[in-house]
Amino acid sequence: KEQYELILRGAIDILPEGEFEERLKKSIAENKPLRVKQGFDPTAPDIHLGHTVGIRKLKQFQDLGHQVVLIIGDYTGLVGDPSGRSATRPQLAYDEVMANAETYQKQFFKILDKSKTEIHYNGEWFSKMNFQEVMTLASKFTVARMLERDDFEKRYKSGSPISIHELFYPLMQAYDSVAIKADVEIGATEQIFNLLTGREIQQDYGVEPQLVLTMPVLVGLDGHQRMSKSLGNYIGIDESPKDIFGKVMSIPDNMIYSYFELVTDVSMNRLAEIKMQLEETSANPMNIKKELGETLVTMYHSAEAGKKAKEEFERVFSRHELPHEIPEFDCSSYEGQVWIVKIMTDSKLAKSNSEARRLIKGGGVSIDGEKVGDENLELDVKNGMLLKVGKRRFLKLKRN
Known part of the structure; x- marks a missing residue:
């Protein structure tokens, strides 16, 4: 009961409900750990707090003595999960996916115990499949069933393109569960279709169907949209x-x-x-x-x-005091007065000229405590000037 209550913490769906608790009791009685799986597509190099919602749930299973199995989607990452997407994801090059995968492994083990974690790349099985085996997998599901999923249905009705390779994603994720004989799969609520597809495909291949546990999508810093690096509303676990x-x-x-x-x-x-x-x-x-x-x-x-x-x-x-440590930016290479926007972009306080202009227009930039109101300001840089952008970014300007 204690295990079940801990596993319930923060979870949205536990399916099938009665079966989950019974399988857990059986695991404890037979001293046979459950194989608990989650997959991650390395489509970007950083893991943020949104990713850790599932990883922390895996850690709870791990601390309870169960076997955590991480799937790094080097092949599914080439497709990109269509869950919650209104358009086809851009395809990444394999080398880019693998470079991201290396950083993922380092970040996983900030949370999980490496010695108790099983890791697989799904290329281990997909790279060995011949075309006949691919067709066998494809025959296990119908297009009608695939179009039942909310995101595909919306795109189909609106006339938005759906590529054939996207239809393979739920089948690929499901086959991962066949390959590693998953007892439990964890995913976000928007992945429920994929997770339940895993149960069906496992049965088709003679494997006991997995239990499904969904976790909520973590809302980002803006308070509205899911945490995402592309939206800039994230907290990376590798950040300072x-x-x-x-x-x-x-x-x-x-x-x-x-x-x-x-x-x-x-x-x-x-x-x-x-x-x-x-x-x-x-x-x-x-x-x-x-x-x-x-x-x-x-x-x-x-x-x-x-x-x-x-x-x-x-x-x-x-207390409105200055930080103990303020990074410095050398302006000695500039001649004469310098456009404030150029200093901001060159020093990486702004990603682009347009972002720097927006920050100035919004009143978020000051020099030595005085707000900058003119986006065209040509600054006569003095050594030791303090540039502040937003609430927490400071820069000391140097000039010989």
Whole structure:
């Protein structure tokens, strides 16, 4: 019962419901760990907090003594999961997918125990399939069934293109479960079609069908859309303590509890306390948010780093003091006055001229404490000038 309650934490669907608990009891009685699978397509080099929702659930299974199996989708990554997509994903080159896969492995083991984790690339089986075997797999499912999935149905009705290779994605993910004989597969709620397809395909290949556990999609820093690197609303687990803490402090107050629940390992008792505190009208959400920031920095760096990140934030934002460490940017190569936008893009404070202009127009740029209102400003750079962009980015300008 204790195992089941822990596994339920944060989960949306556990299917089939009665069977899941029975299979768990059988696993404990027979001392036979469940094989718990999740797949990841390395379509980008960084793992962010959104990815860790599933990884942390895997860690809970691992701590309970079950066998975690990670599938790195070097072949499915060439297709791209169409779940939740309104258009075909751009295809990546195989070398690009494999380069991303290397960074994934390093980041996985910031959470999971490497010695207790089984890892497979799905190219291990897909690269050996002949065309007859591909046709056998394709024959297990109909186009009508495939078009039942919400995203394909919407695209079909709107006349948006659906490529044949996209139809293979749910079958490929399902066959991964056949290949490694998965007992449980974890995925986001939007992947429910793929996960249930896995059960059907396993039965067709004579493998006991897996149980399905879905986790919610983590909402990003904007408070509306799913966390995504392409949307810029993410917190990467490899980011600096300062950036992790600063980004956490920018999330809407109504997301504090879900972040604690889904992406931290605080105890169930502490989780209940946080919920009560947030429901009290007299409580200050800022203090609880600081605890969240410190907790996440501690998880991915150290307790000391977590404490320092909190102190630095309070120094700069609560007491309006300057950070202890401010990066420098050498402007000695410029001649005469310099366009403020050029300094911002050259120093990477802005990704483009248009972004730099937007920041200036929005009142988010200042020099030595004075707001810059003119996007065409030609700056006479003096050594030691302090450039501030947004709430937490500082740059000391150097010029000999």
